[in-house]
Amino acid sequence: MHTLGRWLSQQRRAYRAGTMTGKRAAELEELGIAWDTADAGLETDLAAAPAYYELHGTLAAPRHTTALDQAVGHRLTNVRRPRGPGKDPVRAERRAAALAAIDPDWNPGR
Structure with missing residues (x-):
């Protein structure tokens, strides 16, 4: 089971690596996720x-x-x-x- 913090770290790593879809990035940005x-x-x-x-x-x-x-x-x-x-x-x-x-x-x- 992953904590929210761990999950967010994984999402940030995927974003930096360029492996995240644009749609997923846009959805997370709408939620107010800070990439840095x-x-x-x-x-x-x-x-x-x-x-x-x-x-x-x-x-x-x-x-x-x-x-x-x-x-x-x-x-x-x-x-x-x-x-x-x-x-x-x-x-x-x-x-x-x-x-x-x-x-x-x-x-x-x-």
């Missing part, structure tokens, strides 16, 4: 970044800061580190651009 859990977690936490920026005028949030019940400070601290936006250059650029759209100075160490 790292991206989903980051997007959830950083969804609060605009709210934090609106209140403080900066994304230089202290590490333990939360906004809209999300760990925005923790995530921002992590993405400022070298290779923090991600190992994949396309993904890293997309993440950095999304943060720069909120606050051009999101990464003051750069």
Whole structure:
């Protein structure tokens, strides 16, 4: 007997391997399945970044800061580190651009 988590992992592996049909992928996407859990977690936490920026005028949030019940400070601290936006250059650029759209100075160490 498989747990839901194990089944979802199998579906994600099939999706990445290209062995999943387009129909199955579309059906799972309609249910809200995130193919990349790292991206989903980051997007959830950083969804609060605009709210934090609106209140403080900066994304230089202290590490333990939360906004809209999300760990925005923790995530921002992590993405400022070298290779923090991600190992994949396309993904890293997309993440950095999304943060720069909120606050051009999101990464003051750069």
